[in-house]
Amino acid sequence: MTISVVSGGTRGIGRTLSLRLAALGHQVIALYRGDDRAAQETAKAGDGRIETLRCDLARPEEIRAVCDEITGAYGAPSVLVNNAGVNRDRPFLSMTAEDWDTVLATNLSGPFHLTRALAPAMAEAGGGSIVNVASTTAIRPRANGANYCASKAGLLQLTKCLALELAPHIRVNALLPGFTDTEEVTERYRLDDPQRLAAVLDTIPGGRLGTAEDMADALEFLVTARSGYVTGQQLIVDGGHFMG
Numbered sequence: 001m002t003i004s005v006v007s008g009g010t011r012g013i014g015r016t017l018s019l020r021l022a023a024l025g026h027q028v029i030a031l032y033r034g035d036d037r038a039a040q041e042t043a044k045a046g047d048g049r050i051e052t053l054r055c056d057l058a059r060p061e062e063i064r065a066v067c068d069e070i071t072g073a074y075g076a077p078s079v080l081v082n083n084a085g086v087n088r089d090r091p092f093l094s095m096t097a098e099d100w101d102t103v104l105a106t107n108l109s110g111p112f113h114l115t116r117a118l119a120p121a122m123a124e125a126g127g128g129s130i131v132n133v134a135s136t137t138a139i140r141p142r143a144n145g146a147n148y149c150a151s152k153a154g155l156l157q158l159t160k161c162l163a164l165e166l167a168p169h170i171r172v173n174a175l176l177p178g179f180t181d182t183e184e185v186t187e188r189y190r191l192d193d194p195q196r197l198a199a200v201l202d203t204i205p206g207g208r209l210g211t212a213e214d215m216a217d218a219l220e221f222l223v224t225a226r227s228g229y230v231t232g233q234q235l236i237v238d239g240g241h242f243m244g
Contacts, residue, residue, distance in 0.1 A: 002026045003077040004223075005070060007114060008084030010042040010052055011035060012182045013133070016212035017081055017219050018042060022049035024220065026079065029070050031055045033084070057084045057110030058102060067117035076121035078128035079223045082111035082155075085133070087188065089144045100147045107151035112158060119166060127169030129223045132159045133215075134174045134234070136242045156234060163232030171231040173222050178238020181209040206239025 004021045008014040009030030015038070018030045028050045032039045039052035055066040070077065085107045088099040111132055122128045137145060138152035156174055163172040179185060179200055191197045191209075201207060218237045221227050236242060 002079065003029070003070075003074045004079035004081065005029045005031065005077045005114075005118065006081040006083055007031045007055070007057055007110065008033075009050075009081070010038045012184055013177060013180060013212045013215050014081075014083040015042050015045075016216050017083060017133075018050055019045060020213075020216035020220060021079065021081075021223070022046045024224075025049075027051075027074065029053055029074070029077075031057070031066065031084065033057070057114065058105035060109075060113045063110070063113045064117055067114070071118070071121050076125035076128075077118060078122070078125075080115065080118055080122070080128070080130045081133065081219065081223075082114060082130070083133040084110055085148075085151075087145070087148050087184070089148065089188065091144050092146045095147060103147040104151050104154075107148065108154045108158070111155060115162060119162075119170060123166065123169055128171075129227075130162065130166075130170060130172040131219060131222050132156075132172070132174045134159075134176045136176050136178045136236060136238050138176065139234075139244060140242055159234070160232050167231060171227070173227070173230060173232065174234045175215065175218055175222060176234055176236045176238070177210060177215050178236070178241045179204065179209050180215065181211055185209075204239045204241045206241075208239065210237060210239060 004026040006018045009018040010032040018028045021028050030052045043050050043052050055062050134152045134155045137149045138156050159174040
């Protein structure tokens with residue numbers, strides 16, 4: 001049985017990623033920080049293939065404990081998806097040290113600690129695939145998001161370093177969603193306003209927002225043998241919004 005771990009795996013894009021891996025026959029351990037209801041609903045939707053475990057990715061001691069629990073119960077995972085992330089958007093000159101530290105701790109240090117805890121077991125078991133979910137704002141800045149953009153830019157460089165050091169048995173790639181039709185993106189960019197939504201759509205050659213299923217399609221490619229010769233890469237899924 002293929003074991004997969006998905007951080008932030010019970011809400012938004014992460015929930016869809018967990019469900020896709022479960023549909024592929026994986027046993028999924030979906031980590032979540034605090035929304036018990038979302039965790040219960042995701043586990044139910046997984047039809048026995050998703051277990052949810054609480055873990056705050058900003059707390060290294062919780063990461064170590066949950067990883068010991070996972071490897072003790074299931075053995076080494078073959079897939080790790082570092083998806084958990086938080087936003088504390090604020091103009092830079094109003095941004096507090098806590099705003100900065102919380103976002104960096106979750107979005108960048110969290111993947112470091114989670115990968116560091118699981119990679120040795122993955123390598124010993126024969127390897128696997130790690131996917132770091134970044135964002136197109138990792139390569140194109142936006143106002144009021146210096147902490148978030150910096151965390152995701154760091155995650156891209158961490159991806160390359162891990163791909164180099166964990167090769168050849170563990171592949172490491174980054175998935176970069178663009179504007180995706182989720183509650184969080186709608187709220188952050190106020191896309192419930194038809195005029196704002198139209199303005200955003202005018203900048204996307206694909207003519208629509210992405211869906212969580214679009215991101216799951218990309219993830220499926222990155223964790224299967226079809227991408228067996230792909231590592232250290234950035235897969236941008238954004239309808240052509242950003243062309244680097």
